Amino acid sequence: MEQQLEVFIKVAEKESFSRAAEELHMTQPAVSQYIQLFEREMGTKLLERSNKYVRLNKAGEIVYHHAKEIIGLYTKMQRLVDDVTKKTSGPLSIGASYTFGEYVLPHIIAHTLEKYPLIKPTITIGNTKEIAELVSGHQLDVGIIEGGLRNSKIRVEPFLKDEMYVVVSSLHRLAAKGKKEIDGSELNDEIWIVRENGSGTREATEEVFQLLGITPGILEFGSNQLIKESVEAGLGVSLLSQWAIRKEVELGKLEILKVKNLPFIRQFSIIVQTPFHTKAMDSFLHLLRADDLLYNIGKSPQHFQL
Known part of the structure; x- marks a missing residue:
């Protein structure tokens, strides 16, 4: 099922069987076979096909949205299990709203990699609403946002005054x-x-x-x-x-x-979807909450001389 979901997601995003096959290092007939089998299991067509395009229909949009969440959860589960016996390492997907992401996060990442060089971070920058949606959909491990958030599914932790x-x-x-x-x-x-x-x-x-x-x-x-x-x-x-x-x-x-x-x-806040964290994520959050690190990054920017 995981392979079917990954193939379906790639075809939906590329809007092409041939481009999806190229990126997945598969043949086009193999991709078509995966999609046909997946649609048979779902009991309905998920893609509208023509000579010019491949697009999601209404049922396909629903399946695509949930497929992204399922793959995100499965990947996170694998990392959590691996962490039981391994050092602090592995991928870490971080999202941040523009202010924090552009002016503070690069310094945090540099310090994280200096201390934990086996962590492999990927960064997504967007506005607060966009980052919250990605965390809620399990497409980001952790987000840092500014402003309020009305989403009972997400854990919100204010951590820095701005x-x-x-x-x-x-x-x-x-x-x-x-x-x-x-x-x-x-x-x-x-x-x-x-x-x-x-x-x-x-x-x-x-x-x-x-x-x-x-x-x-x-x-x-x-x-x-x-x-x-x-x-x-x-x-x-x-x-x-x-x-x-x-x-x-x-x-x-x-x-x-x-x-x-x-x-x-206002407050910058950390947002996460689940209480189960990888070692990489726990290490990153520990550094993020460190007052002395943020002080050194900003050289005490808390008060301008007005």
């Missing part, structure tokens, strides 16, 4: 006010550059709008780096994590505004 600041270009008119505190209402007429819905940073920004009592115009961009470049170019203002802006602030490219009732405080 301070978020309003930033502008160093040439922006509000930057000229120096370190004088401004009222949030002064930001209502500014264009705000924000992340997409589903992002933890977008969720925090919406909360800050409510906190400051403002309803500004917005531009929606899909990455922190693009937002920083746009703010630096004078396109607008934004709310960003201390981790995302520390280099630009040090270089004088971005200016933090001292705004009444800010910075905004």
Whole structure:
């Protein structure tokens, strides 16, 4: 059954018997035979076939979704059994939302591999909603997200405070006010550059709008780096994590505004689907929770001198 599931998943993703056969190092007739047998066992057709494409039908979409979960669980089960007698080693699939994934996680991974060189990590970066869905579907071992999460199936562990600041270009008119505190209402007429819905940073920004009592115009961009470049170019203002802006602030490219009732405080959280962890995952989580490691990564970024 495992082989049938893997063949079916590959055909569905490649939308081609020949491309799936090539990637699986099988002949095309063998792939076709696996699919025919699998459809017979399922009691229905799962794929729509034509001379131009192979696509999932409604039943196929259901089977594909669950097949991905089953393969993920089977792989995890094998690793857990192997861990009973082996050293800390093996694959570890990690997902992270953009802020943590782009600015903190690379340092954590480097330290992990220095201490446990036999661990083989794979990294997926997405917004909070995307990472939570992948962990829930057993396609990631562990996720690190920002913001809230409404999913009773996932274990959530807040582990790191994050301070978020309003930033502008160093040439922006509000930057000229120096370190004088401004009222949030002064930001209502500014264009705000924000992340997409589903992002933890977008969720925090919406909360800050409510906190400051403002309803500004917005531009929606899909990455922190693009937002920083746009703010630096004078396109607008934004709310960003201390981790995302520390280099630009040090270089004088971005200016933090001292705004009444800010910075905004949120938590980064670890999310997992199951209490059963491999040694590789337990070792990674131990390092992730280490306060001294995060301090050294950020060189104490917790408080900017406002």
